[in-house]
Amino acid sequence: MRYLIGIDKGTTMVKSVVFDEAGRAVGSAEERVAILSPRPGWHEEDPDASWQACCRTIRGAMADAGISGDQIAGVGIAAHMGGAWIIDGEGRPVRNAICWPDERAQSLLTRLEGRGALDEVFAISGNGLMPGITLMILAWLNANEPEIRNRATAVLCAKDYLRFRLTGVIATDPSDVSFVPGDIDARTHSDRLMTLLGAEGWNAMMPDILPSGAVAGEVTAKAAAETGLAPGTLVITGCGDAVANVVGAGRSRPGEAITVLGTSCLNSLIIDRPGREPAGLGFLFAMPDENYLRILPNTSGTITMDWFLDHFGGIRDTKGKWDFPAMERRVAATPRGADGVLLLPYVNTAGVLAPFYDPRARGSFFGMSNQTTRDHLMRAVYEALAFATRDCLAAMPGAIDVLTLTGGGARSAFWSQMFADVCRIPIEICTAEQTGATGVALMAGVAAGIWPDLATAQKATLSISARFEPDPAASAEYDDWYGLYRDLRNVYRGFSESRSQLLEEVRP
Known part of the structure; x- marks a missing residue:
């Protein structure tokens, strides 16, 4: 039997999964990504460290499946989009990778917004801007680290860097180009956007674009020694994790x-x-x-749950891991609406991109008193992500009859039912x-x-x-809490600019 490996390099974890010819996952391994934050709001990675973590998960997944590298028929890589993984002529990183949650380019983005440039950006790319997209990062480097461009030969996205380490081939695919951003109609890079956003001079360093499912290269002898894969194993171009x-x-x-x-x-x-x-x-x-x-x-999905548990704690199992079934039993015993506590789940430093645009927006708990418990707050976290999803789905063009839920949170039957009830x-x-x-x-x-x-x-x-299936009684109750949630997010939007200005006054 032949096997396949799918690699998913996420913002916080890198995972490798071995699949058989029936598409069944037969082995897996994952490792936490080391996030570097040399300054507040910065989100970087050491590319070599992330590559080594990827190598360990590939070996771990094959060991878990009980197979060897010569049984792998092909490898595909997906990864978080945006950011910039920049290499020199020898293939070495010229600096730490800058990833999509990074907010160092926020002031540049604010100036673009003030000039009215965002409409043209959207017309070309179909994308709203955030500080951590590739062109904003390159614009920031032009203004603050201009020597980087002199040493660089290629600007890669995360999956492209890992595939380069596997194959030695420099390339990208249309899905990642979309979030650079590029020209969405032509499915290619846009010189106009590079000029408009202040990323001049990087045009020649944007990689060739190959189809997402094309064979981009083969595992090199060096990469084979590091990963346990066989030399010559085919590797496809891959695509951004969203796709x-x-x-x-x-x-x-x-x-x-x-x-x-x-x-x-x-x-x-x-x-x-x-x-x-x-x-x-x-x-x-x-x-x-x-x-x-x-x-x-x-932009603040399960990162909201991670933030809450990391800072406020929760129930752990005998192995020291978060015991979500035990926590959900306590949350389920708490009334819908968490006794009046709601959370605006805007904890990601990227801010809010939908259903309104405000990269300065941040989260907030509302409705707390001295009777509020951690269980109330925890329920508010669960409900907030369901409210935020309904908020976005309501802005989609056309009616949605059924929603497929995936990701780590979809493993929870409790949360899945809540999504059905909230979203109706x-x-x-x-x-x-x-x-x-x-x-x-x-x-x-x-x-x-x-x-x-x-x-x-x-x-x-x-x-x-x-x-x-949505429960009609639960949906009716949630309708009222969702209405209050929308009122809150509209009011809090007015405070984003004031907060941002105050922070600029106190930060160097």
Whole structure:
């Protein structure tokens, strides 16, 4: 039997998963990514350290599956999008990688907004801007570290860097180009956007664009020694994690909706043209099959849960890990609406990109008293992400009849039912748990000849494992709390600019 490896390099974790020819995950390994923050609001990685972590997960996944590298037919890589992984002529990183949650370019973005440039950016790319996208990072480097450009030969995204270390091939794919951002209609880089955003001089360093499922190269002898893969193993171009998750959830037809309940909560709708509704908000990404993915994201997805548990604690199991079933039993015993405590879950330093645009927005608990317990706060966290998803889905063009929920949060039946009740639509859970890794593994399987095309691969390997119908009584109760949630986010938006100005006065 032949096997496939899908690698999903996330913002906080890198995972490698081994799949058999039936699409079943038979081995996996993951490792936390070391995040560097040399200054407040900065989010960097040591590229070499992240590569070594990736190597260890590849070896670990094969060991878990009980197979050797020569049984792997193909490898696919997905990763978080945006940011900048810059290398020199020898293939060495010229500095730490800068990743998408980074906010160092916020002042540049504010000036662009003041000049009225965002409308043209959206018209070309279909994307709203955030400080951590590639061109904003390159503009910041031009202004603050100009020597970097003199040493650089290529600007890569995260998955492109890992694939470069595997194969020695410098390339990217249309999905990652979408978030650089590029020209979404032409599916290529945009010289106009580079000039408009202040990223002049980097044009020649943008990599060639290959189809997402194309064979980009083969595992080199050096990479084979580091990973345990066999030299010559084919590696596909891969794609950004937002697109890989949709493919791995078995969704490919226009009109299908998917929410990835991960670090960011990506609320997505597949469309057959590069539509830009609602104007000025969210993202528009190229998919492998010539369709497009319209995304209205809550940038603060499960990162909100991580933040709460890391700082305020929770129940742990005997191995010291978070005991989510035990915590959910306590949350379930707390009334809907958490006795009047609501959370605006805007804890990501990227701010809010949908259903309104405010990169300065930050989160806040509301309604606390001396009777408020940690269980109330915890329930407010769960409900906030469901409210934020409904908020984004309501702004999508067209009605959504059913929503596929994926990501780590989708493993919770309690949370999935809450999403159904809050959003008032059925929630479906697909069989694949690691949808990002699954998506690129299926594409690698097509390239290796295991399946004739992606649609066949999805049909042969993926199905729905659970479905949650909305409870009418719960939905009616949540409607009132959701109304208050929307009122709160509208009021708090007015404080974003004042807070930002005060911070600028006290920060050097």
